[in-house]
Amino acid sequence: MHSLHARLLVLWLLSLLACAVVGVLLVQLYQVSNVARVGQAEAVIARACDLVRDRYAFYVAGWHGPVPPGADARLRTDLTAVVSLALAPVPEVEGGIWQQDTGSLAYAYPTYPGSGPKTDLPQAEAARIQAVNERAVADEQHVSQMFHSASEALLLEACPLRGPIPGLSAWTMTRVQAAFGYGRLSAGLGALAILVVGSAVCLTALVVDWSRRVRSIESGLAEIGREMPALSRTGSRELDRIVDALNEAGRRLAEQRRRAEHLAERVAASERLAALGRVAGGIAHEIRNPLAAMRLRAENALASPDIERPRRALADILDQIVRLNRLVTELLAMTQRGTPRPVPVALETFLDALVARHADAAAAEGVTLTTDCGVDTAVIDPEMVGRILDNLLQNAVRHTQAGGRVWVRVTAGASDDRLRFIVADTGPGVPPDLQATMFEPFVTGRADGTGLGLAIARELAMAHGGDLRLMAEGDETPGQGAAFVLDLSQAPAQAIGPDHE
Known part of the structure; x- marks a missing residue:
């Protein structure tokens, strides 16, 4: 047909x-x-x-x-x-x-x-x-x-x-x-039949003529190479309008191709400069605030006759220096992705140690930490995966109200060589306006945050051959709160059933 x-x-x-x-x-x-x-x-x-x-x-x-x-x-x-x-x-x-x-x-x-x-x-x-x-x-x-x-x-x-x-x-x-x-009805039906047959004959003649003209256009387009050739006119006004449009389109495409190649080089350079500008702007913002605070403390200490004022100012300045050092450390961690060193890891013991590192912070916030380990052992880089999960657990505990719950679940992935970690909480969840950009550097919903934690976590996940994402609603959703999914490549061992708290 x-x-x-x-x-x-x-x-x-x-x-x-x-x-x-x-x-x-x-x-x-x-x-x-x-x-x-x-x-x-x-x-x-x-x-x-x-x-x-x-x-x-x-x-x-x-x-x-x-x-x-x-x-x-x-x-x-x-x-x-x-x-x-x-x-x-x-x-x-x-x-x-x-x-x-x-x-x-x-x-x-x-x-x-x-x-x-x-x-x-x-x-x-x-x-x-x-x-x-x-x-x-x-x-x-x-x-x-x-x-x-x-x-x-x-x-x-x-x-x-x-x-x-x-x-x-x-x-x-x-x-x-x-x-x-x-009788009049029969005559009308006969006239209708004649009209339909006559229309079909005329349509046949028209299409045959157009087919001949279209073949001439096809023969011209068959010679197309890098540049579209100029087509000859057919003698039909309707088809000649198409021929003229094709010729004009070919001329514009050739011109646009040359311009596009030139612009592509400029856009690539501009994107690199824009990315560098965004990172530089974020770094300048994060550094300027501690520097301004240190300057203010030093000026107040020099101007005050109180002999204890310089000591307190020095303590505040040391806190800001610690903050700057943490920022530099996080920037280096984001830019120096590193190579994973996978080893066999007993995941239940690994999760127990992970939860123990955050137990005091969770207790101070009135939050319960639990684990659910559905895989016995896996071949992963425990330091790299631990840094990712530490970042996710720290965020979850910080955003969960007193009496809430944070849990880490480990399951086998969709195939035998995949492993899935889920860190979920019962907090308010991620605001919709942050969900699209939350993994970009310097994007944060807290006034005291650097906005580098999730960016570093995703870079580490990608270095481990995996991916880190926010779980969508309806996709094994834990209900209220936020849930982050870390999918990694590994060779899972035999799955086990009981939960561990």
Whole structure:
């Protein structure tokens, strides 16, 4: 179906099929329309019969005295008025009241389209009217009948009338004229078929011509190399617009390629300078604050007559020097990634030592530390992995409220050569505005932080052939708080089950 000719053939066949389907549907709709009209007429005469019955019930309500015979002229006049009033709002419906032994007692056709009122019972249908009324009285329910002829359908409806006069029934009748115009419908369908076939032929000729012109464009593009060749015009305005656009695009692409190669070199240099600028700005910020604090302490100590003031100032200056030394140490750790030295490590003992290093800090914060070791031994660099986990545990303890919990879980990864550490807490979690940049240098959510801890941890994880990330919600999420996942390459030993706290 990738060929234009095949698609055209399918389109042609679909057009012919659509024409045939539309023709069949139109014929069926034409036939169904008569059925629908008959159904509508049946509902109309049934409602009209109910109107006559209701009018009669109102007429005989509270009847007193003897029942007059069916030949009574006043009774016939009253019943004719009852039928006329009932059928007045129903167009093209005639009807009356029938007595089983006497025959027609009343007849009316208030909406007769001819000139003057029609008061005589239609004798051609008298036998059918009698039969349907006798059946309605005998069955004591509505009876409807339909009689077809070449030009119309005759519909009759009868319903029994309950009251003091025995053997009465109301009847209504209407005619549904047969629809005309089948010849015009056939002519229209033929014209539709001719139109569809003619359109398909014209479309075929158009596509064949375009295929020839497109092949000329393809032959020109087949010679393309590093530079797009100039294509010749085809003589068709629409295709020539494409040819002109391709030629212009080729010229612009060649120019843009030359500019892009030049700009790529400049962008690479700019990115290196920008990265260096960001790091330099962060370092300057982190160094300027301690220097400013030391200068302020020294100036105050020199200006104060208090002999104890210089001693306190020196103590504060030493604290700031320690802070600067820690910053330099972290910067060196981030830039000097190092080479891992993996050795077999008993992970349960490794986790116990890890938790012991942070037990005092956790106790001071009122935080519980637990471990869950699901792997017996693994081949890892214990110093490098310990530095990563120390950083994560320190952050978790610092951000967990009193009474909270921090735990370290070790499991085998998705494959046998992977190992997963999860450090999770019940704290407030990582703010959404920090999640995208939290592993970049100097990004921190604390005023006293350097923003290098997570950056160093990720660099160490990558040096160990692994990755460090924030666990997404719904991905083994521990619930409230933050959870960091450290995936490492190693050869896990046999897994064990019990938790260790």
